[in-house]
Amino acid sequence: MGKVKIAVTVDGRAIRELDQLVSRRVYSNRSQAIEEAVQEKLAKLRRTRLAEECAKLDPREEQRLAEEGLAEDLKSWPPY
Numbered sequence: 001m002g003k004v005k006i007a008v009t010v011d012g013r014a015i016r017e018l019d020q021l022v023s024r025r026v027y028s029n030r031s032q033a034i035e036e037a038v039q040e041k042l043a044k045l046r047r048t049r050l051a052e053e054c055a056k057l058d059p060r061e062e063q064r065l066a067e068e069g070l071a072e073d074l075k076s077w078p079p080y
Contacts, residue, residue, distance in 0.1 A: 008034070015030075018030055018033055018034075021033060
């Protein structure tokens with residue numbers, strides 16, 4: 001999907017700091033800085049959700065499922 005133009009309201013202090021980053025050429029413009037910040041936040045939220053879901057798993061059950069059928073598979077593997 002392409003880029004979409006939106007309007008946002010941002011605290012004046014944050015805009016001043018953002019403009020300083022742009023003037024120091026850390027970012028080429030406000031849009032680039034805000035887009036990067038949004039992407040970082042979304043990635044962090046995805047990682048947090050994954051960690052929360054993983055914490056719900058029972059390690060013993062996951063180990064059992066991972067090894068299910070493994071003994072049979074080992075019999076069919078050629079020796080090294």
